[in-house]
Amino acid sequence: MTFGARYRAFYGTEPFVRVVAHRRGAFRYPDPKVLLGSNYCDVGFAVDGRRVTAMGALDNLVKGGAGAAVQCLNIRMGWPETLGLDFPGLHPI
Numbered sequence: 001m002t003f004g005a006r007y008r009a010f011y012g013t014e015p016f017v018r019v020v021a022h023r024r025g026a027f028r029y030p031d032p033k034v035l036l037g038s039n040y041c042d043v044g045f046a047v048d049g050r051r052v053t054a055m056g057a058l059d060n061l062v063k064g065g066a067g068a069a070v071q072c073l074n075i076r077m078g079w080p081e082t083l084g085l086d087f088p089g090l091h092p093i
Contacts, residue, residue: 015082020044030057038089039067
């Protein structure tokens with residue numbers, strides 16, 4: 001199993017975590033501007049032989065205090081975890 005497949009298997013059921021590591025392209029690594037205004041955390045990595053560099057990006061205002069409070073309230077009240085938090089963000093992908 002490749003490293004990317006392991007990341008996707010581990011985070012596959014998390015509603016606000018996206019694995020964005022691609023071999024090439026504009027969105028090869030997590031980019032904070034893509035996450036502006038969203039509750040998502042993008043996770044990426046780079047593999048160089050036996051060394052792995054893991055990276056993460058998030059909007060700390062939404063994913064930080066405000067988003068965490070809403071997400072915890074949803075879980076506590078038995079509502080869907082994503083209720084009110086599924087806004088894709090302000091930056092078009």
